[in-house]
Amino acid sequence: MxxxxxxxxxxxxxxxxxxxxxxxxxxxxxxxxxxxxxxxxxxxxxxxxxxxxxxxxxxxxxxxxxxxxxxxxxxxxxxxxxxxxxxxxxxxxxxxxxxxxxxxxxxxxxxxxxxTNKEKRNFELDGVEIDFKSRQVFLHKNLVECTPREFDLLEVLVNNRNIALSRDKLLELAWGYDYMGDTRTVDVHIQKLRKKLKLESRIKTVYKMGYRLEV
Structure with a gap:
């Protein structure tokens, strides 16, 4: 903060x-x-x-x-x-x-x-700890293997927590402006993050729009 x-x-x-x-x-x-x-x-x-x-x-x-x-x-x-x-x-x-x-x-x-090193580079929520500097994720102190894209998506959700993000915006922020795939890949990666990190109750689906990390 x-x-x-x-x-x-x-x-x-x-x-x-x-x-x-x-x-x-x-x-x-x-x-x-x-x-x-x-x-x-x-x-x-x-x-x-x-x-x-x-x-x-x-x-x-x-x-x-x-x-x-x-x-x-x-x-x-x-x-x-x-x-x-x-x-x-x-x-x-x-x-x-x-x-x-x-x-x-x-x-x-x-x-x-x-x-400027003014921001804490760790984030904790419901037993999940994210070290942004090392790009490592832990669940109850146990290392969770995340792909580079899963980590990028998780970082976007954390940096914009409590804000509803459309699938297109998540693609833009996590995949990049020139990504040519469709928005279904966002759904697949969200489901993987929910399952791996036990964040089903935190990563909310925003009807007809996208997702929000609720903190």
Whole structure:
């Protein structure tokens, strides 16, 4: 679990981001202008900042210059190349243009937390322990042999826990954009994971859509 500061002045967007990040286990703090962001940053340890550029009081670029050293993703409607270059040249870790898919944001957050060693690389649930660094899975301390694709699918489910994922999205995230097979292969791999890891009650089928790891 990471502590993430969300600096976004549009309340519905701020709340949507917060709910999704909390659903996968992160602790979130909301700020709605640059000055409030600076106050929150001064009061507690922050692992990652999601930072809009066009903010009241102090803009995102100025806020970032005050908090450099903290992993930061700019989230902004400013899509020009000059803005992207400025944000990345200042030292931001990533730059995501609105509107964006929430799953893409979650993936970028997890990737950045991994790169900066801010995210715990183990996950435990109902006797299942996953070591993401070694790509090993244990059930009640006993090693469970998983194929590389089964592990990839399991990692996607864990990183997006409590979120319903369509079969097409699971194919995209676990198999890759260029995979040419059909969605039935997802069903086969899900059944294998459920059986191997005794997660029948946790990996839920979402009617006419796909699956969700319920935590």
């Amino acid at each position: 990471a502590t993430i500061l969300i600096v976004e002045d549009e309340i519905p967007i701020n709340e949507l981001i917060k709910r999704n990040l909390q659903s996968v286990g992160h602790r979130c703090i909301s700020a709605f202008d640059g000055m409030e962001a600076m106050d929150e940053f001064a009061q507690q340890e922050i692992d990652l900042v999601l930072l809009d550029i066009m903010l009241p009081e102090i803009d995102g670029f100025e806020v970032f210059q005050q908090i450099q050293g903290t992993p930061t993703i700019f989230l902004t409607a400013r899509s020009s190349l000059s803005d992207k270059v400025k944000g990345l040249t200042l030292g931001a870790d990533d730059y995501l243009v609105k509107p964006f898919e929430m799953l893409e944001l979650l993936a970028r957050v997890e990737a950045l937390l991994r790169r």
